[in-house]
Amino acid sequence: MAGVISDLDFRRDSESVEVVEEIARLERKIFPKHESLARSFLEEVRKKNSGLLYLKIGKGKGEEEIVGYVMYSWISSLCASITKLAVKENHRRQGHGEALLKAAIQKCRTRKVQRICLHVDPMRTPAVSLYNKIGFQIDEFIECYYSPERNAYRMYLDFND
Numbered sequence: 116m117a118g119v120i121s122d123l124d125f126r127r128d129s130e131s132v133e134v135v136e137e138i139a140r141l142e143r144k145i146f147p148k149h150e151s152l153a154r155s156f157l158e159e160v161r162k163k164n165s166g167l168l169y170l171k172i173g174k175g176k177g178e179e180e181i182v183g184y185v186m187y188s189w190i191s192s193l194c195a196s197i198t199k200l201a202v203k204e205n206h207r208r209q210g211h212g213e214a215l216l217k218a219a220i221q222k223c224r225t226r227k228v229q230r231i232c233l234h235v236d237p238m239r240t241p242a243v244s245l246y247n248k249i250g251f252q253i254d255e256f257i258e259c260y261y262s263p264e265r266n267a268y269r270m271y272l273d274f275n276d
């Protein structure tokens with residue numbers, strides 16, 4: 116089912132605190148504690164240099180649920196970073212992750228950055244495949260990045276304009 120991607124905007128959207136709480140609940144379910152931003156989500160998305168997109172789908176009877184989200188930040192005038200991407204387990208493999216990632220890349224590009232980078236645990240093969248599909252390349256393998264047992268790839272996507 117196709118969903119609608121929205122941009123979280125605290126100035127415009129009176130429901131934004133509820134949205135963040137719903138996303139924080141997803142975050143807790145999807146990521147282990149050391150990788151989870153659940154407790155600091157609100158502070159993270161309030162930072163001026165970061166943004167959050169989320170995807171909602173209808174679940175019947177006029178109700179909607181958030182099934183995925185992506186967080187990004189501009190780390191310098193030339194470089195942005197994808198800091199989170201997740202889709203609810205029973206809604207995976209329907210194109211939502213790819214749609215969210217592409218939407219976040221578009222957002223990052225509004226500030227004319229030349230590079231988007233991210234970190235991902237190599238064990239997260241669906242995510243690594245998705246990043247490869249979109250054109251991200253592996254820059255570096257960083258041991259113990261997330262925890263003593265969990266490493267990371269640093270990946271990047273460059274723009275030549």
Ligand SMILES: CC(C)(COP(=O)(O)OP(=O)(O)OC[C@H]1O[C@@H](n2cnc3c(N)ncnc32)[C@H](O)[C@@H]1OP(=O)(O)O)[C@@H](O)C(=O)NCCC(=O)NCCS
Nearest residue numbers: 200201202207208209210211212213239241242244245248
């Ligand atoms: C990574 C994740 C966001 C992908 O979301 P998704 O909605 O299932 O992905 P999509 O349906 O848009 O798939 C797009 C591409 O991703 C890759 N992919 C997705 N799931 C995959 C899987 N289980 N195995 C291999 N490749 C996979 C494929 O390249 C796929 O393209 P294809 O359909 O042409 O083969 C989702 O698996 C997830 O939330 N994982 C847990 C959290 C996570 O690892 N986040 C990233 C690190 S921060």
